[in-house]
Amino acid sequence: MPIIELKEISKIFGFGDATTLALDEIDLVIEKGEFVAIMGPSGSGKSTLMNLIGLLDRPTYGSYKLGGKDVSRLRTNQLAKIRRDRVGYVFQSFNLLPRLNVLENVALPLVYKGVGANKRIKTASALLERVGLSDREYYLPKHLSGGQTQRAAIARALVNSPDIIIADEPTGNLDSESSRVVMELLSDIHKLGNTILLVTHNPELTRYVNRVVYMHDGVIVHDENTPIGEVPKLARKALNLFQRKTEEDDLAGVSALMKAIPTKHTTKKPRAKAKKPTSRSKSMKRIKK
Amino acid sequence: MSITRNIRSAAQSLKYSKWRSLMTMTGVILGVLSVITIVSIGEGVKRQVVGQINLLGSDLISVRPGNLVTRDKNGNIVKVNQISSFAFGSGSMSDSDLETIKSSSGVKTVVPIGLVNSGVKLDDVQYNQSLVIATNDKFPAMLKQTINHGVFFDDTDSNKHVVVIGKRVAENLFAENVPIGRTLTIRGVEFVVIGVFEEFNYSPLAYGTDLNQAIAMPYAAGQELTGHNQLAQVLVRPESVDQTTAVIAAINKKMTLAHGGQNDFTVLKQDENLSVVSNILKVFTAFISGVAAMSLLIGGIGIMNIMLVSVTERTREIGIRKAIGATNRQISEQFFVEATILSSTGGAIGIGLAFVINAVLRIVTHLNPVISLEVVLISAGVSIALGIVFGVIPAVRAARKDPIEALRYE
Known part of the structure; x- marks a missing residue:
């Protein structure tokens, strides 16, 4: 059963001459229980895509079905409620609230859902135990190490039992040991049947996922399934090209990878496009006027 | 939520930034504090006046020099003339007026209060806090004042050089409680102390004069010293309470005639004294309330400012x-509640401080400020309202933030 269905999704930023096309008619279907890595250089549209899937933003054109329900035209507050009930976020910079202790941070999504205090604490506490932070419940985020903070953030993302978990560069601010712990935690969560979307620059991390989507200039240029535990061909190419040292090297690696991919619109069917003009192309004309 | x-x-x-919160609340705190304090002082004075009126009886009439009030045709006060209200000694009344008042119809007793001077000598020590007055034997009865030690002078003493002194004079000048038989010098003439008054209640009507500092001598003795007495006030009681209004009219008529049509005196009923006092208080309260309102407004703006930051x-x-x-609603609620809590905590601190100031005022002054439940509730309401009014804009701003841009904010 597909949990995410994107159809001809486009996102345009700006007005007039400053218009940029961040996403160009993206089609993407993600099944329940998939662990998908989304790769691509900066400006390729990964973040925009994640914001759309995570319902922080609405597409300019196209339709988005989350769990079979069309959510592409909902109003801000309805989006907030769906985010609350169905999406879990894990950020690169952790984004725990500095004034709340770990337990309160994890329980926060439940506050907005209107769950009673006792139940909130119980649920949050159980999740903290699952990520191995039982003894850190009353610590403030600033008293945790990076890896611990990210584990707490993962617990927060799980607290509403969401349909999808969006992890945006979750290891970007972590050392390699903490990165491994966090990725293994995500991997465990995936094994329990959760759907996870992972945005990353780091080809190494693709060994935890079962599908890799490559993006470039607002389109999906390549989409492959890969056995868990292996780094897929294209990613390995990038790995072999450069000895990974810093994030900049990662970026260079991904760029090299993108160059290595022969043609851009590999996943597209140009004939279909020619057959029926989409709403987007109509509107692009409008914009050009 | x-x-x-x-x-x-x-x-x-708010606790996270304690100092900032406290500073932000200052405007509200001071506003609430000053409003409550001023209103409570006013209320206290009013109650004292009412208490005094009840004590002295509503039939007590006082005739004072100076034109204190403007009346309409029916004799109701329409305006209190502020400027001369404090003119205790404005000399438009003298001995002859006393006879005029005495001869008005319906008048039963008349007690003159003549101003002699304000300074006496004991041996070589000059004492300037005293208030030397010349009056007659009915003075204690008129003011329902008892004599603590000794006696008050009677009819037969009217030419004698005797004085009855206030409690403060006994304590401060003679340094003893019962200085009866001792002498003091007024304008070079020796007077014998024959009595000491019971302590007078603090009287707001006396406009700053404290009868506990009084040295009272027989009226004729005062005339002898000064040539003619300057009347600060003449107290009159009519033959019956019902006649009060008629007697006032009669005195007014006769006095106006005697003064050649010049209305340079004032005849007041006891309860009219209240309106004179409350009018003065009203101006005072309005002024301070204006300042307090500004302080509250600035306090509110301060809260809005800090909330926006x-x-x-x-x-x-x-x-x-x-x-x-x-x-969006949950976000705006959060900031809205925060602003309201900020302002109402300020209000609560202000109210608390007002009670402290109240206690201090009771100890160090003669004022008996009364904090009414009403004024507490109103100031609590106003401070909550401040947060509500000035919390709206920050709350709306918070709610309108775009989540994606907000997440990118450093």
Whole structure:
């Protein structure tokens, strides 16, 4: 059963001459229980895509079905409620609230859902135990190490039992040991049947996922399934090209990878496009006027 | 998100920046404090006046020099003339007026209060705090004042050089409680102390004069010293209470005639004294309330200002909260409650301080300020309202932030 269905999704930023096309008619279907890595250089549209899937933003054109329900035209507050009930976020910079202790941070999504205090604490506490932070419940985020903070953030993302978990560069601010712990935690969560979307620059991390989507200039240029535990061909190419040292090297690696991919619109069917003009192309004309 | 949860969370974030919160509240604190204090002083004075009126009886009429009030045709006070209200000794009344008042119809007793001077000598010590008055034997009865030690002079003493002194004079000048038989010198003439008054209640009507500092001598003795007495006040009691208004009219008529049509005196009933006092208080209260209102307004703007700063500072927090599912309404509620808590805490501190000031005033002054429940409730209401009014803009701003941009905010 597909949990995410994107159809001809486009996102345009700006007005007039400053218009940029961040996403160009993206089609993407993600099944329940998939662990998908989304790769691509900066400006390729990964973040925009994640914001759309995570319902922080609405597409300019196209339709988005989350769990079979069309959510592409909902109003801000309805989006907030769906985010609350169905999406879990894990950020690169952790984004725990500095004034709340770990337990309160994890329980926060439940506050907005209107769950009673006792139940909130119980649920949050159980999740903290699952990520191995039982003894850190009353610590403030600033008293945790990076890896611990990210584990707490993962617990927060799980607290509403969401349909999808969006992890945006979750290891970007972590050392390699903490990165491994966090990725293994995500991997465990995936094994329990959760759907996870992972945005990353780091080809190494693709060994935890079962599908890799490559993006470039607002389109999906390549989409492959890969056995868990292996780094897929294209990613390995990038790995072999450069000895990974810093994030900049990662970026260079991904760029090299993108160059290595022969043609851009590999996943597209140009004939279909020619057959029926989409709403987007109509509107692009409008914009050009 | 429940309201209690909102309040707890707001209290938490205010506690996080304690000093800033306290500074922000200062305007509200001072505003509330000054309003309550001023209103309570006014209320206290009013109660004292009412108490005094009840004590002295509503039939007590006082005739004073100077034109204190303007009346309409029916004799109701329409205006209190502020300028001369404090003119205790404005000399438009003298001995002859006393006879005029005495001869008015319906007058039963008349007690003159003549002003002699304000300075006496004991041996070589000059004492200037005293208030030397010349009056007659009916003075204690008229003011329902008892003599603590000794006696008051009677009819037969009217030419004798005797005085009855206030408690403060006994304590301060003679340094003893019962200085009966001792002498003091007034304008070079020796007077014998024959009595000491019981302590007078503090009288707001006396406009700053304290009868506990009084040295009372027989009227004729005063005339002998000064040539003619300057009347500060003449107290009159009519033959019956019902006649009060008629007697006032009669005195007015006769006095106006005697003064050649010049209305340079004032005849007041006891309860009219209240309106004179409350009118003075009203002006005073209005002025301070204006200042306090400004302070509250500035306090409110200060709260709004700090809340706007806080919204900007916490942009990222807003982004996070929105990302994990807070609706715009839940975000705005959070900041709205925070502003309201800020202002109402300020109000509560202000009210608390007002009670402290109240206690201090009771100890160090003669004022008996009374904090009424009404004024407490009103100031609590106003301070809550301030937060509500000035919390709206920051709350709306917070709610309108775009989650994606807010998350990117450093």
